Ligand code: GH3
């Protein structure tokens with residue numbers, strides 16, 4: 067027997083107990099999860115609670131009409147609900163009005179059970195298609211924000227997150243540190259051991275970053291061998307300690323390739339902000355980049371703070 071996915075639910079709305087029973091009995095031939103309401107208001111509550119794939123609604127009901135129900139479903143639901151109007155009125159105008167209000171289909175009373183089941187099956191196909199498209203869209207959105215090699219958020223995801231978080235940092239006056247990391251002499255790793263090996267190093271470094279990122283913060287891969295970590299709610303000394311933990315973690319790591327062992331290091335540049343007026347995200351990036359450049363010039367495998375930290379000195383002294 068065909069198994070119906072558990073989520074395939076149908077809400078039936080009719081003020082007539084006889085018609086409710088007729089529809090329920092018809093649907094009982096299939097393994098649908100059916101819940102019924104005896105008026106429009108009850109149906110609205112059931113739809114919100116169950117997110118059904120199909121709604122079968124009577125037209126005339128004492129509170130909300132089937133027409134109003136269809137309109138409300140189209141207006142408010144962010145999941146697709148296939149609606150079938152069950153109406154005693156066979157006039158064309160009536161039917162046109164129902165479809166215009168958002169119904170997908172209609173059936174006139176008294177209905178033929180086989181026809182109702184066939185139309186519900188159509189609704190099921192359409193509703194499932196909508197759900198598949200929604201799921202695919204969600205996946206695509208996620209992919210568009212993820213770096214495929216490391217699984218870390220990409221530059222776009224970082225930017226979206228950071229611009230939001232920066233506003234919050236200004237509003238609540240918490241410290242916001244941007245740590246830019248770049249693997250040292252990474253080109254020579256690729257040149258010596260091959261691109262695949264380079265990829266393994268990138269993945270390992272991503273793991274180290276992820277393991278050292280609190281859930282309220284973010285780490286992202288923003289370029290070939292460039293990563294950005296945002297640290298918030300901590301003072302300068304703690305930002306330094308956290309970054310140095312990452313630096314040492316990578317430094318300790320030994321990568322074995324075709325009989326030889328190699329270690330890889332990274333350099334870090336940190337910019338920061340705390341206050342009531344947010345520094346622009348792009349400015350923080352420039353400052354972190356300049357600090358990173360200083361770390362490279364200073365010998366690599368080290369951390370430099372930006373010279374123009376927009377963190378109030380009192381905060382640094384207090385935390386440091
Ligand atoms: P520096 O210490 O100054 O940063 O030197 P570097 O060699 O790391 O810097 P450079 O910018 O010259 O080279 C970066 C290298 O990163 C070049 C490229 O081969 C490598 N790279 C970029 N993206 C990827 C990737 O996705 N996979 C691998 N394996 N290598 C990559």
Ligand code: MG
Pocket residue numbers: 080081082124125126127
């Ligand atoms: Mg009625």
Ligand code: MG
Pocket residue numbers: 248249291292
């Ligand atoms: Mg680089």
Ligand code: MG
Pocket residue numbers: 248249250251252253291
């Ligand atoms: Mg590099």
